[in-house]
Amino acid sequence: MVGRQTPHFQVIAGDRPAAPDSRSQLRELYQKYGASVFHRCAYLLKDRSQAEDAMQDVFAKALQHYAGFRAEASPLTWLMKIATHHCLNLLRSQRAGWRGRYEREARAVRDERPQVFEMRDLVVKMLALVDSETQAAAVHYHVDEMTLDEVAALLGRSVPTVRKRLQEFATLCGKEFSA
């Protein structure tokens, strides 16, 4: 079997990733994007402490690749993609813990029909039932309110593929999907 972890060891001098250049970069990130990234992390992880850690990881990635990050057409879109991916990975790494918790919520959603849920609440409750790519597509589409084309471009998938995944997700949610 193969396991994968964020590093438990810091590579010794000479091979160390670049350190952040200055506090001014951090301050800009903080003021422009701090809340957006933090709330994405808190939305998915449902834990403010974990969300703060995850947010720091996301901004660390942005700092380590600052030039490329700044060159993005939309740095915020890049950050939200990274944050979503990072948090979904964290949830998957918790395995039974998060799946059990989220699946209970998904069952509750089904049992309580036709109760009306806010879409973003419904999405996060149903995440345990779908694969990782559908999770990301659902979050970007329903929470970020990106268009189908934008989600497809962000995830590097075709529009029909993303549409199909969202249709499947909608079926699980007991909703109608048309885009």
Added chain:
Amino acid sequence: MTLANNEADASALHLGELRLRRFRAGEFSDEAHEEIARHTAECGSCRAKLRLLQEEQRQFERDIPFERFAGGVERACRVPRPRPTRRWAMGSAFGLVAAAAVVVLLWRPSARVGDRGGQDVGGAAGFNRTKGALSAVVRIASASGGAQRSLPPTESTTLQPGERIRLGYNTAAPGYLVAVSVDDAGEVSPLYPEGGGSLPVRPTQHVTFLPDSLELTGSGRERVFLLLAERPLDGAAVKKSVRDAHSRAKGDLASLPMPTFAGRTDVRPFSWLFYKP
């Protein structure tokens, strides 16, 4: 709210949340910014959402002061936070006796400097493209954080219990990076990136290590390949090539040939072999 009217709301009647966040962050051109400003002035719903986002940032700054934020990010830069091990289901009927990890670093030509064909993880400006400058290395560290050692390409080593590896590369030009793993049964799983296409990387003056470390649990062997190419490779093509290489070697990881790509002469491979504890 239904899924059906969500799209209509987002794209036709109102601005999507991400668009409003980008507006607040000042990401749009002057013209687009003006257009959104006009819309929010006229649309009560979008104006209210924008106010909520502005308040959200104010609340964030109250809850997490800048110094705490900056200190946490800087710590994360220095020592990335450990997280629970994620194990992959390889789906082999024979179990996971051994696995091979493959890192594919794809190269793009100097003519494309500044052209971002995908999610770039680094800057792309001003590099001297010299293929001879390409190198790769695996760094190995114990669970206790003791001494580290490097493993040059083509070498093999036996890992001690708890030891983890990090994959590093050094490039003189922008390129793309893909990592996959394959077990003795020929099952291939992506590592870098974990899904989709290749991962662009920027030129480096020193070895740059990929963000995650790998712990090779179980027993058996594991091989690492690293390929450089001028153009991106499709993830599915990489997986197929690795499977083909595995088949040609009849599942023997010690004699696994480098993956090849039809019609491609720009792909340059590196390889390591690990014996797991």
